[in-house]
Amino acid sequence: MRWMWIDRIVEHDPGVQLVAIKNTSLAEEHLHDHLPARGDTPAIPVMPASLIVEGMAQTSGIMVGAVNDFQEKVVLAKVSKAEFAADILPGMTLRYTATMDRIDAAGAVTRGTVEARTNDPNPGGDVWQQIGRINLMFSHVDQNMAGLEFPEENFVFGENFKAIWGASGLVV
Amino acid sequence: MLMTKDDIFGKVSEVLEEALGCDDDEITPNASLVADLGAESIDFLDIVFRLEKAFGTPEKPFKIDQGELFPENVMDNADWVQDGKFTDSGMDMLRERMPHIDFTAFDSDREVMKVGDLITVQSLATFVSLKLEAEAG
Numbered sequence: 001m002r003w004m005w006i007d008r009i010v011e012h013d014p015g016v017q018l019v020a021i022k023n024t025s026l027a028e029e030h031l032h033d034h035l036p037a038r039g040d041t042p043a044i045p046v047m048p049a050s051l052i053v054e055g056m057a058q059t060s061g062i063m064v065g066a067v068n069d070f071q072e073k074v075v076l077a078k079v080s081k082a083e084f085a086a087d088i089l090p091g092m093t094l095r096y097t098a099t100m101d102r103i104d105a106a107g108a109v110t111r112g113t114v115e116a117r118t119n120d121p122n123p124g125g126d127v128w129q130q131i132g133r134i135n136l137m138f139s140h141v142d143q144n145m146a147g148l149e150f151p152e153e154n155f156v157f158g159e160n161f162k163a164i165w166g167a168s169g170l171v172v
Numbered sequence: 173m174l175m176t177k178d179d180i181f182g183k184v185s186e187v188l189e190e191a192l193g194c195d196d197d198e199i200t201p202n203a204s205l206v207a208d209l210g211a212e213s214i215d216f217l218d219i220v221f222r223l224e225k226a227f228g229t230p231e232k233p234f235k236i237d238q239g240e241l242f243p244e245n246v247m248d249n250a251d252w253v254q255d256g257k258f259t260d261s262g263m264d265m266l267r268e269r270m271p272h273i274d275f276t277a278f279d280s281d282r283e284v285m286k287v288g289d290l291i292t293v294q295s296l297a298t299f300v301s302l303k304l305e306a307e308a309g
Contacts, residue, residue, distance in 0.1 A: 077214045077217070077218075078214055078215070078218055080190075080191075080218070102221060102225075105238075106217055106238060107217060109218075109221055137214070137217070137218055137221075139214065139217065144217065
């Protein structure tokens with residue numbers, strides 16, 4: 001399994017906003033452990049909220065990294081707020097919209113909304129519905145952990161990231 | 173118009189409530205950010221960001237430089253720190269660079285590891301007051 005919790009970047013306004021989508025699928029192994037069948041209770045596959053936070057961290061983190069051409073190591077430092085109003089079930093599409101609140105040498109603060117397609121079969125009934133808000137803080141780790149040694153290569157923006165970024169169609 | 177000390181304290185309290193996720197009744201003037209309110213190192217970056225936003229305007233930004241709230245790299249300086257304790261010149265440096273903190277009780281202890289505990293809600297409010305006064309000239 002690869003640690004990729006967004007499937008595609010669909011919009012990017014550099015330094016301002018980045019939008020990504022994720023499709024949930026019953027082929028994802030973790031959904032079968034969350035929550036598994038117990039006794040007479042059947043399994044209830046729902047996407048763990050912690051992984052929705054990770055999806056937003058990847059969306060926001062790419063937006064933050066892009067500002068400095070992915071030269072800085074952008075590390076999630078704090079989940080300032082994470083609120084959810086609904087469960088995400090297999091087959092649903094999530095849309096993460098990350099907005100930059102501030103960015104400087106030390107790090108960045110982002111705000112984000114999570115929406116899900118309602119999967120309403122009626123004509124015009126299928127719309128995006130906001131199901132969560134996730135605000136995060138990132139650290140430019142080389143600037144803030146002076147004295148601690150990190151590998152020179154950028155371990156944050158590695159192969160997985162390049163696959164998502166390359167597939168977005170936004171890179172010229 | 174200058175803000176009153178109460179206005180500043182109120183805004184600082186709001187910042188701390190949001191940054192540290194604590195209740196308003198925990199935020200008393202003498203509460204230590206680290207020891208009482210559970211602040212970790214990354215929270216200080218968050219607090220600085222939020223203070224800049226709370227007290228700045230687009231016309232008049234309120235910018236807190238790294239190391240301004242708390243001096244950096246003090247441990248590496250043998251003139252200031254010896255055997256894990258601040259020397260006399262180390263204490264002078266702290267008083268000069270951190271006028272928002274009351275070092276009276278700390279003078280008999282001087283243990284480097286405990287200096288973080290001295291940052292209280294009141295000292296943060298004083299820090300903001302002094303900075304706003306300095307900027308107003």
